[in-house]
Structure formats: C-alpha cells, structure tokens
Amino acid sequence: MTSTAPTYPTVVPTQPPALLLDGITKTYRSKAGSVDALRGVTYHFAQGSFTAVMGPSGSGKSTLLQCAAGLDQPTTGTVVLGGTTLSGLNEVALTKLRRNEMGFVFQAYNLLPSLTVYDNVALPLRLTGRRPSRGDVHRVLDQVGLQDKAKRRPAELSGGQQQRVAIARALITRPSVFFADEPTGALDSGTSRQILSLLREATERAGQTVVMVTHDPVAAAYAERVLFLSDGLIAGHLDRGTPAQIAAAMSSLER
Numbered sequence: 001m002t003s004t005a006p007t008y009p010t011v012v013p014t015q016p017p018a019l020l021l022d023g024i025t026k027t028y029r030s031k032a033g034s035v036d037a038l039r040g041v042t043y044h045f046a047q048g049s050f051t052a053v054m055g056p057s058g059s060g061k062s063t064l065l066q067c068a069a070g071l072d073q074p075t076t077g078t079v080v081l082g083g084t085t086l087s088g089l090n091e092v093a094l095t096k097l098r099r100n101e102m103g104f105v106f107q108a109y110n111l112l113p114s115l116t117v118y119d120n121v122a123l124p125l126r127l128t129g130r131r132p133s134r135g136d137v138h139r140v141l142d143q144v145g146l147q148d149k150a151k152r153r154p155a156e157l158s159g160g161q162q163q164r165v166a167i168a169r170a171l172i173t174r175p176s177v178f179f180a181d182e183p184t185g186a187l188d189s190g191t192s193r194q195i196l197s198l199l200r201e202a203t204e205r206a207g208q209t210v211v212m213v214t215h216d217p218v219a220a221a222y223a224e225r226v227l228f229l230s231d232g233l234i235a236g237h238l239d240r241g242t243p244a245q246i247a248a249a250m251s252s253l254e255r
C-alpha cells in the first residue's frame with residue numbers, strides 16, 4: 001500500500017478535479033459524547049476515475065460519502081463538485097446540483113414500488129423539469145440489460161434486476177459523479193460483476209467519475225484505485241490491486 005501523503009494541491013492536475021475534498025472533518029456530537037468520524041481528509045477525485053473507498057468498520061467511509069454528496073455537512077473543510085463549493089449552496093441549489101450532477105447507487109435501491117421500471121427510470125429527468133424521451137429511457141434500460149422489463153414493477157424483479165434499475169435511473173441524467181455505497185452488497189457474484197462493469201464503463205466511455213464504498217475486495221478490484229480509510233484519515237491507497245492484494249492491505253489496517 002502506498003501512503004497518500006502528497007494530496008491536492010501539491011499535484012496540479014491537468015483537468016479540474018471532478019470532486020475535491022479539502023480538509024474535511026466531521027464530528028458527531030450527542031449526549032453520549034462526541035465522535036470524530038473524519039479527522040482531516042484532503043483528496044481530489046479526477047474526472048473519469050473509479051475509486052473504491054475501503055476501511056475497517058467505523059473508519060468513516062459512509063460519512064465521507066455523505067459529506068462528498070452534500071447529504072451531510074462536514075464540520076470543517078470544503079467539498080467542491082465540478083467547480084461548485086457545496087457549503088455555499090442553500091438546500092434548493094444543493095438539491096438541483098444533486099439531481100443534475102450526481103447519481104446515487106445505494107444498497108437500498110429506493111425504487112418507487114407503485115411506478116413501473118420505465119417510470120422509475122424516467123423520474124429523475126421529470127424531477128429536473130426535463131421531459132424524458134422514450135428513446136433515452138430505453139437506451140439506459142438497454143445499457144443495463146432490462147429492455148424487456150420496462151412495464152414491470154420493482155416487486156416483480158429480482159434484487160439484481162432492481163439494482164440495475166437503480167443504475168439505469170442514475171445513468172439517465174448523465175451525472176458527472178456517481179456515489180455508490182455497497183452497490184453489490186446483496187447480489188450474487190454474476191450480477192455483481194454486471195453492476196461493477198456498468199460502473200466501470202461509465203468512467204471509461206463517458207468520463208463519469210465513480211466513488212464507491214465497499215467492504216468487498218473483489219468489488220474494489222474493479223476500481224483503478226482503492227483509497228483506505230482508517231480512524232477518519234486516509235491511510236494510503238493501492239492502484240490496480242488484485243482482490244488478494246486489496247484484502248491483504250485491508251487486513252494490515254485491521255490489525
């Protein structure tokens with residue numbers, strides 16, 4: 001594993017980063033005391049990169065993803081997505097940015113049960129006030145291999161098919177950044193491979209950026225880089241690691 005000491009802005013990227021975390025800290029305060037979930041994370045995610053975030057339980061992975069996607073606010077530090085600083089935005093502007101620029105693929109698929117697959121996929125465009133064309137919806141359904149399931153409802157699909165609908169729904173707005181949290185956690189290995197290949201294709205074909213939290217070294221090996229978190233800090237990274245190398249790096253962190 002390589003230490004990630006030199007971070008932005010030490011390296012001047014040729015393109016502006018798709019996503020920049022600058023000195024992010026997050027402290028949760030409650031009556032029981034306070035927890036420092038993130039203790040100063042600085043990192044830039046290059047455009048078109050596929051990064052997996054791994055680390056022991058409680059190391060801050062979900063907190064990082066939530067802060068990066070503007071679903072939660074860091075205690076200090078800034079998040080800049082595609083040139084826009086999230087902390088400067090009100091809720092309306094943030095919602096608009098999320099709908100236009102971000103795609104979410106979480107383990108709970110969050111599909112609307114009463115809508116057909118077609119309407120679930122078309123929904124994000126409708127929410128942004130754009131009229132989805134049939135061609136667009138069918139194109140993304142085709143991309144995820146569900147062209148013949150457009151009229152079904154989520155309950156009539158398997159878990160893997162539902163996750164593919166969730167990916168189609170995330171693809172349709174052509175977001176610049178995908179946030180994925182354990183996107184394959186509940187899926188069999190064949191379906192997981194399809195989902196991870198789709199995410200990888202999004203980076204390779206369309207220059208989209210993927211940030212994926214996972215516990216699974218096989219899933220993480222689809223990413224170009226694995227970023228390791230430990231105790232709220234970036235502990236290092238591994239580029240193009242095999243599942244075995246990634247698992248070994250993880251166990252050295254857990255020791």
Ligand SMILES: Nc1ncnc2c1ncn2[C@@H]1O[C@H](COP(=O)(O)OP(=O)(O)OP(=O)(O)O)[C@@H](O)[C@H]1O
Binds near residue numbers: 030056057058061063
């Ligand atoms: N809403 C919250 N209130 C208080 N503490 C929290 C809250 N959310 C997370 N934490 C604490 O912050 C730390 C980081 O949590 P986080 O969920 O980001 O870790 P994680 O690496 O995603 O863990 P896991 O792999 O178990 O999902 C943990 O100690 C957790 O208990």
